[in-house]
Amino acid sequence: MTAHLPVLQVIIPLLAAPLCALARRGRIAWGIALATSWTTFWIAIQLLARVRSEGPISYALGGWAAPVGIEYRIDLLSAFVLVIVTGIGAVVTPYALKSVEREIEAAKIPLFYAAFVLCLTGLLGITVTGDVFNVFVFLEISSLSAYALIGLGQDRRALTAAFQYLIMGSIGATFIVIGIGMMYVMTGSLNMADLSVLLAELGPNRTIVVAFGFLTVGISLKLALFPLHLWLPNAYTYAPSTVTAFIAATATKVAVYMLLRFFFTIFGVVFSFDVMQLDRVLLPLALIAIVTMSLVAIFQTNVKRMLAYSSVAQIGYMILGISLASVTGLTGGILHLFNHALIKGSLFMAMGCVMYRVGSVEIDAMRGLGKKMPWTMAAFVAGGLSLIGVPLTVGFISKWYLILGALERGWWPVAALILAASLMAVVYIWRVVEVAYFQEGPGEDSSIVEAPLALLIPTWVLVFANFYFGIDATFTTEVAGAAARSLMGLVP
C-alpha cells in the first residue's frame, strides 16, 4: 500500500471528482471532498517523511519503467509542494461548506466540489510527475477546473474574468506543449531525469533555445509573472471566496514549482543561468513586479483585488529568489512559496468571512467591522502583519533569506527594494485596518455579526500556522534549504 502512495496522491482526488458530481446533495459532495483533501494531506505528509528519511521516491506508473513509461518522481521539493497544496486544501475544504452554500446555487454545489477536487488533482499531478507531457495534461486538468470554479462567482464579471483567464491560460499551456515538443524532437525523451542527461550531452542548440523561450513564456503566463499577470486580478477578485483562497494559495505556487523543475532539473543551472542568462530576464521583471504591483495595490478600493495585486508582487519575491541563482536566494524563494501560501490563504479566508456576513469586500464595507467581527478582522490584521514581514511571522522568514541572498551577491539596491516594498504592504494593509477600526459602520445593521465558527476555525488554523512557522522555522528552512541545494546540483 505505502509503495503506491505517489500514485494514490493523484488517483484518489481523480476518482473523488465524479463521485462529487454524482452526489445529489451539496453536503454529501462536500463530505467526499473533505475526506479526499484530508487523505491527500495525510499522504503528502507520509511522502515528505519518506523522502526525508530515504531520499527521492521513483514510481513507475503501470509497472512500465522509465524512460519509456511514465515515472512519478518525488524529491524533497515536490514533497514540500505537495504538503503546501494538500495542506491548504485540507484547511480550505472545511471552510468551503458554509461559504459555498452562501455564494453558490444549491444545484451547482456538487459540481462545484467536483471541479474543486479536479483542480486539486491537477495541481498534485504536476507536482508528483516526472514526465514533461504529463505535466501538460495535469496542468490542463487543474486550469480547466479553475476556469470553471472562477466562473461560478456571484458577480457577472466573474464570467469575463474566467474567460480572460481561459484564453491566457490556454495560450500559456500551448506554449508549454510547443516547448515540450521541441525538446522531444531533439532528444526523443519525455522523462525529466532522462531529458536532463540528454540535454546536457546535446549542448546549446537553436531548437533547444527556442524551446527554452516557449517554456519560459508559457510558465510565466501560468505563474502570473509581471507583465503576464493581467488575468490574475480579475480572476481573484470575482471568484467565489473559497476558490480565491484556494487558488491564490496553491495554483501560482505550483506554477513556480514548474519553473523550478524545468529550469533547474531539466535544463540545469548552467544552461539556464550561464548560457541563457535567465536571471537577466527574471530579475528586472521580479523587481518591477514587486514595486509597481505593491504600488497598484495601495490604490485599490476592493480588498480582494488589492490582495490580488499584492499576490503578483509576492510572486515577484519568489522569482527574485530564483533569479539570485544561489542556494540562499533559492531557499528564500522556496520558503516564500510555502509562507506566501499561508499568508494569502489566511487573508483571503478572512475576506471570505466578511463576504459571508456583509456581502461585499469593498473597502467601504469594512467600516466598523473591527467591533462587529472582531475575530475576523483580527485574523486579517495577523495575516497582514505576516505579509508585511513582522518578526516571528512567516513573512519575516522569507524576507530574511531573500535579503541575505541579495546581500551575498552584493546587490544593495535589490535589498533596499525588498524592504521598500514591505513598507508599501504596511500602507495597503493599514488602509483596511483604519477603515475597520476607526470608522463607524453605516447604521446599526444587526445582521452583521461575527462569522460562524465553521469559517473562523479554518481561518485561524492558517493564522496560527503563520505564527508557528514564523517562530520555529527550523523545519521549513531545513527542507527548503536541502531542496535548494539539490536543485543547484549540490549534494544535499
Add this chain to the structure above:
Amino acid sequence: MSPALTLGVAVVLPIVGALIILALGKWPNARDAAGIITAGVLFALVLRLVEPIRAGLRPEYPVLEVLPGVSLSLKLEPLGLVFALVASFLWIVTALYSVGYMRGHHEKNQTRFFAFFALAISGAMGVAFAGNLFTLFAFYEAITLCTFPLVTHHGTPEAKRAGRVYLGILLSTSIGFQLLAIIWTWQLAGTLDFRDGGILAGTASNGVLSVLLILFVFGAGKAAVMPFHRWLPAAMVAPTPVSALLHAVAVVKVGVFTILKVSVYVFGVDLLGTLASTMWLAWVAATTIILGSLVAFTKDNLKARLAYSTISQLSYIVLGALLANEMGIIGGGMHIAMHAFGKITLFFAAGAVLVCAHEKDISRMHGLGRTMPITFGAFFVGALSIIGVPPAGGAWSKWFLGMGTLEAGQVGLLVVLMVSSLLSLVYLLEVPVRAFFSAPPEDAHRGDGIHEAPWPVLVAMVITAVATLALFLYPGPLYELMNMVVN
C-alpha cells in the same frame, strides 16, 4: 527560580497580566488591582536579578531556534537590567496613576487600554533582556504594534492621523534600516549575539561599517534622532499615562537602549571610536539636542513641549553612546534612568492639570499653582532633573556626559550640552513660575471646581519626584551597574 528562568518569566508575566486584565474587564476595581499587582510582582522579579549581576553572573535563557543559527534568546547583562528596573518600577507607579487618571478623565475602553499597556511592558522587558539582535528586533516591533492602539485610543480623526505618522515612521525606520543592518551584520559576522567587545571588529572595511552604524542609529527610530522624530509629538494625542510611561520611558528608551547596546555589544567601544561616521552621527545627535530644545520653546501645549524636550534629551543618550568612551557610555546609561524619573514626573503633572483644570496650554496656567501646589511642586522637581542641576538625579548623568565629551576631546559638544541645559532651564521652569507667581487670568471661566488631583495621581507623582531626588543622593548602585557595562 534560577536567574535564567526569571528572565523568561519577566517577559511572560506582563502578557499573563494582560490576559487577566481582559478577563476581569467587567469588574474595574479587580482589573485595576490586578494591573498594579502584576506590576509589583514584575518589579520584585527584576529586583532579584541584581544579586546575580553583582556576583558576576550572566545567565542566558535560550527560548528556541527560529532559523538555523538565529534564535530567540534572553540574556542578563547590566545595561539591560538598568532599563528593566526603571521600566518595571515606573510601571507600578504608572499603573497607580492611570487608575486615577483614566477614571478622572472618564476614558472609554479602559480594559483594552490596560491590556495593551501590559503587552507593551512585556515588549520592553523582552528588549531589555534580549540576548541577540534578532530578539531585540522582534520585541522592538512588538512594542510598536502594541502601542499603536494606545496612541489611537480616542479613535478620533486626529488620533488616526497621529497613528499613521507613528506607525509610518517607526515601521519604515525599523524595517527599512534596522532590519537591513541586522541581516547585513549576520552576513558579515555570522552571528547576532551580543558579546563583550563586539562582534563586528575586523569583518569589513571602515567605510562599510560606518554605513552600518548609520543604519543602526537611524534604524532605531524610537530614539527620535532628527529627522525621524516626528512620531513622538504625534504620539502625544494618547492618554497621558501612555505619554508618561511609554513615550517618556519605555518606548523611547527602547530606541536609545538599542543604540547603546549595539554600540557596546555589536560594534564594541574600541571599534566605534575608529569609525568615520561616529563623530558625524554625534553631531547629528548634537543638532537634535539643540533643535529639540529650540522647538520646545515655541510650543504652548504642555505635552508638545515635553515631547520636544524628550527628543532633545534622548539625543543626550545617543550622543553618550557615540562618544565611544567609558564616561560617555556610563553617562548615557545613567541618563536612561535619570531622564525617565524626571520626565515621567513632568508628564504626571501635565496629566493632573489636564484632568483637574482641563488646561493644556502653558499660557493659561497662571495661578494654578495656588490650587494645585503638590502637582506643580512635583513638576518643579522633575524640571530640575531634566535641566541637570542638583539636587536632582539628572545632574549626575549630565556630569558624566560632559566628562565624556572632554575625554573625546570635543569641546564643541560640551558647549552644546551646556546651551541645551540653559534652554531647558527656561522652557521648563516657565511652567511652575507662571503657576506659582502669576495671578489667575481675569477671564478665567474656571469655577471653584478646581482642586488638587485625585489621590492615586498625587501619590504617583510624589513617588517619582522623591525618587528623582533620591537618585541624586544615592547614585551609587546605578553607577556600579553602568560601570560593569564598560569594564
Add this chain to the structure above:
Amino acid sequence: MNVMGLMNYWAFIFLMMVGFYILISQGNLVKKIVGLNVFQTSVFILYISMGKIRGGTAPILTEGDPIYSNPLPHVLILTAIVVGVATTALGLSLVVRIHEAYGTVEEDDIHDLDLAVAGGEDQSFPVSGMDARA
C-alpha cells in the same frame, strides 16, 4: 533540407501566427475561441510532423521489417486534442453565460457595460437568478 521539405513546419508556424493574431485582434468572444482552436491545431501539426518518418508505415506489427513512424507523438496529440475540445467546450459555455448576463459577446460592449455601471466597483451584479446575499 530544402524549404519545401519543411512544409509541415511552415504550416505550423503559419497556423500558429494566424491563430494568435485572431486571439489578439478579435473582440468577439466566439471568434477568440476559433482563434484559440487554430492556435492549438497548429501544435497538433507540429507533433504529428515530428513523428513521421519518410517511408515509414503505421506502427502495426506485420511480416518483414518495415520502417515505422513514431507513434508516440500521435498518442500525445490525441490527449492534446481531448484537452483542446474540453477547452473549447468550457470556453463556449462561458460565452453562453456571458451572453445571458450581458446580452452581448463583444468585448468592447462588455467593457462599456462594466464601466457604465459607474462607481460600479461597490456594487455587485449577480448573474441571473442568483441573489448576492441569498
